[in-house]
Amino acid sequence: MKEDLKNEQDRYRWMIPVDKAYPKMMVFYEEFMRTFHEKGSDLEDLVFVCEINHPWKLTQHSPKCRIVGTLGLRKDMWSQKRAILLQQVPVLWNDVIEKQSKQKQNKIGFDRDEESSEPTDIDISHDLSEYKDYRSTRIFTIDPTTSRDLDDALSITKINQHEYLIGVYIADVDKFIKEGDANDLEARKRGTSVYMIDSVEHMLDPSLSQNLASLHAGVTRYSLCVEFTMNDVGDILGVNSDNNGNVGKFTRVLINSCCRLDYEQAQLIITGQDHTATMPKVHSPFDFDQIKNDVLQMNALAQTLRKKRRQGNSLFLSNREMRFRMDSIYEGGTGYPVEFAHEEHNESHQLVEEFMLMANQLAARALVNHYPDDALLRNHTTPDREKWTNTISKITHALVDTYDLDRQEPIVKNIFEQCDSTFAGGQQPVQSVMNDVVRIAERFGPQVKQTAQHSLMREMQLAKYVRCKDAESTMHFALNMIHYTHFTSPIRRYADVIVHRMLLQMLRDQKSGNRGQLELSDLKLSDLADHLNDQAYRAKTAQETAQRAYLSFYLIPLLRHNVERIEAVVVSLGRRSFTCYVPKYCIEINVQIMGKFEPEPDMITSRDKNNVVQLLTGDLPQQQPQQEEEAVRVEEVTLSWHNNVRPDITLSVMKKVFLDLDVNYDIMPYDVYAYAVWDVNVPSKIKVAERSQTVAEDPLQTLLDKRAEDAARVEVENRRVARREREEKEKEEGGADHRPRLRGARGSSSSRGGRGGSSFFRGGRGSRDKQ
Structure with a gap:
């Protein structure tokens, strides 16, 4: 019996899962030979996708599986990125396989030619009755330099010496995808775009997300806007309210953005370092001085809003993010990260952030007012009391012991008192105490401040989407807002698409005079919210894992x-x-x-x-x-x-x-x-x-040598496959009886080559409002 078991095991090879939560699997050895025409030992450096296709019997130590495909060399950065995507976000299977076969790596966008193409204007002659025409309004965008999925735009109009009309314009995605159509179902399944350092796995088809729906400058675009009036001390006024008492007025409009700024250019304007040579084109009839004045005025108002949020006990914690510069393959480089920088969260980022937060809050208020049960909200629960008191106390004690911080200093003494109290009514809000800890840590250098912020954020619950009726509390802890939602990024988040549809239904109800149940066919909001939460978590995990993997490849040449x-x-x-x-x-x-x-x-x-x-x-x-x-x-x-x-x-x-x-x-x-x-x-x-x-070896150099070696093998193997296919076709035409066989040498060779050849697979952003 033991001998029979040994003979049985000799017919299989072990497959070791990337995720240790899964067991080792056995694959039939002859499958390697049929699929790859290679010995198993020659394939040990590849990453495989396997499927358990046999019942796992109680008498078997490990399950049996079959090989679905290969993602390339284990030491290849793109193979690792594909593995991360499939492991964390399996709904992207078709995208990953398609991108592998078309060699769409190391670039943002979906094709090099399409990435550089001009945005397409759209025919709106039949839509003038449905949309108000705002194309003569001075509207501009501020986005990351490389971004092509432009969700939002801004405008400001001075009413009098102290009051301003603010417009926040969001891409009207619902114009292009209708509930229940193929694009909508695919976007719902994905839930969110996944940003993987040097590429984007889009929620929407790139022809929409990067072109037709994106608010590019100089072309007509559909938008759902919210307008509100505010004064120079940050108060939102009811002057521009709708008939139902909502402070923000929502309208479907046609816009034509006159200027596309990036964060660096906006920051130069704010700091007074703007030069004509570094500034973008401004489409007529407007000029750069007008855009400059708008940016300066909106920044002043944004800083006022930010100050009010701090006084209102919003939590101000943020982790810095890394941005890698890649050694472009289009310029003869390796495609690997060669430089990194930190994304600065300066005033230009804060300008956009504050008005996006306000737009999201106004959308939440309008939905709760109109749909008190079904409004889709963003809920952030209060951290566990014992955890956050322990964390705050631990950090403060450590600062006292390590840096000789005076324990009797009023702000320090107050923190200890708050941690010892029960936080009954009238006590200082938790958010305010956390902000105090960060302010103290900042005295001892930016590293200590960033670590204190990171430590506090570790104890936070993840924010989640909830149906208003299902939530125990609608409170958003970090923002200290009773109602908050996501409205401003429908190109990259499906939750925002749902919020848009709710707002559009609200507008139709207001026009008809009806006020009733939300009319979204076959849409179970509670289940959908759970699905979107799961997809958001998966995308976040994939992005963080990719960040560490790219950092590893960045460090490899430095460690030589x-x-x-x-x-x-x-x-x-x-x-x-x-x-x-x-x-x-x-x-x-x-x-x-x-x-x-x-x-x-x-x-x-x-x-x-x-x-x-x-x-x-x-x-x-x-x-x-x-x-x-x-x-x-x-x-x-x-x-x-x-x-x-x-x-x-x-x-x-x-x-x-x-x-x-x-x-x-x-x-x-x-x-x-x-x-x-x-x-x-x-x-x-x-x-x-x-x-x-x-270090025993240089994986990067080994990989590059391997690619050069395999490039020659790709051509030989492809010729072999072509010859075999011709022979089989001749047999079929001649009526000869022959056994079907798995074809895959072409995919095998291309995968060994990393980024070249064809594939045998059968399958198919910035910190604006992260809260």
């Missing part, structure tokens, strides 16, 4: 010559690990002291309030439970090395340290890890030769 020693701040401590936040790279790293350190410490001393525990490195006592690491709160850890191999180091929360970083090539996708920690007084730059263990 130097140790990447980077400043970090300790976030939390365990007995055998600690977590740091790395502000430069905007990532959190869990540092495993035992197993990854070079060299490993000989002793770890941890101290809590009650005792001091010494743990020799090596095998851990078996009686210690697995969950002890998370359960024990440690205030201080000291790492010691015998014979002065390394200087001892004591770690505490919020302490600045240096981490030595490397890339983990053993996992897929690649990720960054730390193998050493130092006090901040050691040299920050050392040569790679000084490291105890250097």
